[in-house]
Amino acid sequence: MFLIGFLAMPVLATQGKVEExxxxxxMKVIVQPDHRAPVVVSQLWYKVGSSYELPGTTGVSHVLEHMMFKGTKNVGPDEFSRIIAALGGSENAFTGGDYTAYFETLSKQHLERALELEADRMRNLQLDEKEFQREVAVVREERRLRTDDNPNGLLWEQFNAVAWRVSPYRNPIIGWMHDLETMTIADLQQWYEQWYSPDNAILVVVGDVQPLEVLALAKKYFEPLPALKRTGYRERPEPEQKGITRLTVNVPAEQPILFMGYKSPAMVEVRKPWEAYALxxxxxxxxxxxxxxxxxxVVREQKLAVSAGSSYDAFSRLSGMLVLQAIPAAGVDLQTLETALREQIADLQNELISKEELQRVVNQTVAKKVFARDSMFHQAMLIGMREANGYDxxxxxxxxxxxRKVTPRQVQEVARRYLVDARLTVAMLEPEKAAAEGEMKP
Incomplete structure (x- = not known):
């Protein structure tokens, strides 16, 4: 534990108290002073993403993200990016399942200009038909590259679409191709007017700043913007799964892939808070x-896979899955690999982990989270994601x-409760050979 405290000191010693x-x-404003360099990271988070989209409108959050750089009443198309670059900064944006965020990294004296630009496009965006057609074509091409022509991306999309019957986590963030082909500029206008307002936004600023000075700038540029009265978001709870769900994807690919997802509650739905930490x-x-x-x-001792790992998010807006992903070694079929992964889960269910292994993993987990805070950008990301997902x-x-308080018994208990067949979806990508493979070319 001394090691963790030692590692945290260089970062924490230069950080001031977070102010909210x-x-x-x-509109919420959160400021994390960090005086290591005369730099500031500004991130504006909107609490809307692909999990808010209804059937027929998937991808609208992401396309609107692209259009947010295409001009307002006061700033011309792509001028936002040119202004930030001229100030020596960088900017970009990203769309997730539960949020859309816009960010700038620049010298601290230019923070005011960045906030002025963000406030302008929060309510003054002008959606041009030609720009829209150009950007939606870019997104369709992006989809082809990342999903349609990417076996791993395609399997992941199919996996989520089948695992979730109702939950909006079944929506691909980039959108289904048909929805992108039929999307109109009116769809974007409606989405913009519904979700882009100060009362649905969080401003996170991390860097060489004083909180009260940031607050003054936020009041100057954002407080004049009116809040909107929007209808409440209607939740779509996932029905209980009754058994294993399986799917197979056959596409030309270099190697097979295995996904195994167990529906697991996030903090918002766990019976007791310790369950999420145990997961x-x-x-x-x-x-x-x-x-x-x-x-x-599985990888090094049994040599059944060339890679294998897992992921779980305790602080997603809605409950998700604990997902195992693996690529089999040469000559190993996917069924054998699935059996090997199941054996590792069974071990966690049947035998208590040792205190030594638990301590090692807890130390690694804590160290990973401490190191993540070494980056100003990542500090802002951690705060923004947590807040946008509905957590403090x-x-x-x-x-x-x-x-640090998780026990071996608690790890075993959540393994027995949540890593069970009634919660499992198994997706396999089995490569198919190209139709012309082996044929003589004319």
Missing amino acids: FMLDNG VVLNSILGEGDSSRLSSR WKTLDQELQHI
């Missing part, structure tokens, strides 16, 4: 890093305390 403010229009530790034991059981046993940013510090 609420503007009169409902975090379980995931680390099972499939995070070279010392995890999947890597050490203060849980970032509380999380480390709770992880």
